[in-house]
Amino acid sequence: MRYSRDELMAAVSGQMPEKRWKHTLGVMETAVKLAERFGADPAKADLAAILHDVAKYWPVKDMEQVIRDNPELNQDLLNHDKQLWHSEVGALVARRDYGIEDPDILDAIRWHTSGRVGMSLLDKVVCLADYIEPGRDFPGVNNIRELAQHSLEKALIAGFDSTISFLLQQQRVIYPLTVLSRNDLIQHLIPTGGS
Numbered sequence: 778m779r780y781s782r783d784e785l786m787a788a789v790s791g792q793m794p795e796k797r798w799k800h801t802l803g804v805m806e807t808a809v810k811l812a813e814r815f816g817a818d819p820a821k822a823d824l825a826a827i828l829h830d831v832a833k834y835w836p837v838k839d840m841e842q843v844i845r846d847n848p849e850l851n852q853d854l855l856n857h858d859k860q861l862w863h864s865e866v867g868a869l870v871a872r873r874d875y876g877i878e879d880p881d882i883l884d885a886i887r888w889h890t891s892g893r894v895g896m897s898l899l900d901k902v903v904c905l906a907d908y909i910e911p912g913r914d915f916p917g918v919n920n921i922r923e924l925a926q927h928s929l930e931k932a933l934i935a936g937f938d939s940t941i942s943f944l945l946q947q948q949r950v951i952y953p954l955t956v957l958s959r960n961d962l963i964q965h966l967i968p969t970g971g972s
């Protein structure tokens with residue numbers, strides 16, 4: 778790794794307003810706790826959390842350029858809410874500019890907003906930490922925090938449900954991968970898919 782952890786934190790915090798850095802600190806704390814609770818690697822959870830929003834405040838044009846220049850990123854992102862772009866762009870930036878090579882960490886950054894089918898344990902930890910870090914306050918967040926005491930998957934399904942309900946209420950387009958991620962988690966929770 779090109780940067781020490783402290784250097785990484787300094788570099789990433791310099792790319793965002795104070796409020797977003799505070800959120801990042803919350804995600805770090807929560808991701809480490811969840812990793813310890815559910816058997817993921819806490820050091821990887823910590824690094825992924827530090828970097829998860831690294832591209833969040835990039836100019837839209839710059840994010841768009843990164844997506845267009847890198848065909849391995851999902852080009853369909855360009856047809857969806859720009860708020861979704863920072864995750865895939867962030868994973869690329871983490872590797873290119875910050876020297877993170879660990880595919881587990883890069884995946885957790887890449888999928889932290891949308892989820893994906895077949896989420897890894899680390900993906901789930903970082904995505905859920907983003908929903909429930911101590912600074913979050915949205916309807917239903919305490920229910921998700923309670924579910925997270927016992928089930929990573931049940932809590933994450935509730936998280937995706939809250940995003941999907943919010944978007945439905947606003948009659949906005951839902952990024953299909955989030956629906957697929959949610960369905961995949963439910964299908965693995967109840968393998969028969971039965972009632």
Ligand SMILES: Nc1ncnc2c1ncn2[C@@H]1O[C@H](COP(=O)(O)OP(=O)(O)O)[C@@H](O)[C@H]1O
Binds near residue numbers: 891940950955
């Ligand atoms: N699955 C999705 N489909 C469409 N838009 C989404 C989806 N997930 C998130 N968004 C949009 O991106 C915004 C930011 O999401 P996210 O990065 O998870 O939250 P935050 O900015 O609070 O960390 C949401 O408020 C919503 O507008």
